[in-house]
Amino acid sequence: MNCQKFESVVNDIAREQIIDAAARAEALRHGEDCSSCAERLADERTVTTDLREFAASTDSSGAPARVEANLLAAFSQRSEVRRQKSDSASPSPVVLVPVSQRRYWAAAIAAGLFLIFGFATIVWRGAGLERFGKAAPGAEAGPAFAITLGLPDDLSPPEIQKDPGPTTARRKPALKHTVPSSTNPLSDIAANTEIATDFLPMSYGSTANLQDGGQMVRVELPRSAMASFGFPVNMDRANEKVKADVLLGVDGLAHAIRFVR
């Protein structure tokens, strides 16, 4: 045995650990021949003795009795809390679903919701297109969105506010003056021989919203409101009222207007 191998077992020899008997005998023989290794073995044995004496000096040491008292009190308290929890629990047994199954169910529910939402969207959009398709054949020269809307059977103008400015007609409160839509408004329009301008788009809003439907509202505006759409206005009659159909989108905003005489 050389010094390096001796080094690997000297610790176990000094600590009197169980090692291979042949290796032990060989290491001890090496220690007799090698002075440095013998000194190392002596030092290791001294340290072992000192450590054992040190350990023996603390053999009887332990935590004070108050620690045990504290812990037992804490244990009793926790047991009581657990008991109360189990008593207050519902009588039906709680089934703990494993995490993997919980994930599966969550994914299934999410997929179901997605399908329902997608189906509802398709049906809703299909209904809008169907309404559009039914009304389209009778459309007049105005924009396509005009024929998606109903007009009153008698075309009697709804009551409007006393002093409706141009902006008033464009605002949401105009919805208060809506009238029930007729089943075939275009025939009624023809029967009453009203003359109307084309629909004029408002300066805001998007016509794309009109594909989802909307509502036509008959209002009366000061004649001066026509000026803001480029129509010539006799300023002597500026305060007179003029009828107009305002097209409201589903968002409640006025998207187009036409003047009626």
Add this chain to the structure above:
Amino acid sequence: MMATRPTDSELARIMLGGDIDAFAELYRRRQHDVYRFALHMTGVPDVAEDVTQEVFMVFMSDDNKFDETKGSVNSFLLGIARNYVLRRLRKDRPFVAIEDAIGEMPTGEIGAGESLTRSLAIESMRQAVLSLPAHYREAVVLCDLQELSYVEAAEVLGCAIGTIRSRLSRGRTMLIAKMRSARPEVTATPELESTRCFA
């Protein structure tokens, strides 16, 4: 016929069912090991007391992750104690001096009839152990002072047996060097006292 003594694992199972007697029995069996480990690692009885209490509080809690297939109850408790001790050592490092810690050691533990030389040797060893780096100290404390096997020490520290062996060897080598340097001081002390007497 003698009743068989329940093992630590059996007691742990009963304890988790809410049996306070099982907990008390387990505590009385294992608190010495936990306390001594913390005391040897920190040198401060108050810290050892705190650590012991914390270890058993964790053990009784619902978060107790003890698995008897992975090791013994003693190794599990010492593993928790080790984590708390290292936390305390990191936290208190700037504030606790070794001399203070030694001053707090129970002096009555050293028998009154023991020789002064033996007492000094034990004190020197205590100082030397406390001055070791923590990872060498815990190997020395577990294997030499607590007399755990390499396997048990590896369970406590969560490392390989070879790591325990090498740390223990290195720690003991450092202890030898420290004890060698401490011996002249022990012999020099009486000379110093006599010098003072002459002065």
